[in-house]
Amino acid sequence: MRASDSHKGREPLDPPEAAGSTELPGGPNHARKLEAFVVCSNARCSYHEGFADLRESPMQCPRCGHRLIRECGTCQMLLRSPSPTCSNCGRPIALRREPVSDDSVT
Numbered sequence: 001m002r003a004s005d006s007h008k009g010r011e012p013l014d015p016p017e018a019a020g021s022t023e024l025p026g027g028p029n030h031a032r033k034l035e036a037f038v039v040c041s042n043a044r045c046s047y048h049e050g051f052a053d054l055r056e057s058p059m060q061c062p063r064c065g066h067r068l069i070r071e072c073g074t075c076q077m078l079l080r081s082p083s084p085t086c087s088n089c090g091r092p093i094a095l096r097r098e099p100v101s102d103d104s105v106t
Contacts, residue, residue: 036078042066043095048082069093 036054040047040061047063054070061068071078072086073094080087084095 036070036080037082038068038070039079039082039093039095040064040066041069041095050082054078069095 035050035052037048037050038054038057040063042061042064045061045064045066047061047068049057051057057068057070059068060066069079072089072091074091075086075089077086077088079093083093085092
């Protein structure tokens with residue numbers, strides 16, 4: 001049997017473009033959007049938040065004013081969870097141990 005004969009008797013598989021649709025099975029909302037997190041660089045502040053688009057995230061913590069961390073300092077991958085360790089390389093996220101002023105919220 002030749003390789004070209006192996007498909008005889010079966011319907012040919014059409015690519016999605018030929019069928020008029022380029023959507024993946026499950027519909028347009030089937031795939032979960034990747035979420036990236038920002039974490040306050042101050043170890044005494046607990047602020048973190050996830051964003052579908054990091055351009056919408058603030059640059060400074062709205063609670064204490066410190067810089068927000070968007071990526072791992074070791075592997076430079078975006079943070080995919082608010083965990084104190086990178087979900088990509090497993091290294092701890094470097095947070096600064098700075099005092100929080102009395103008027104800021106933790």
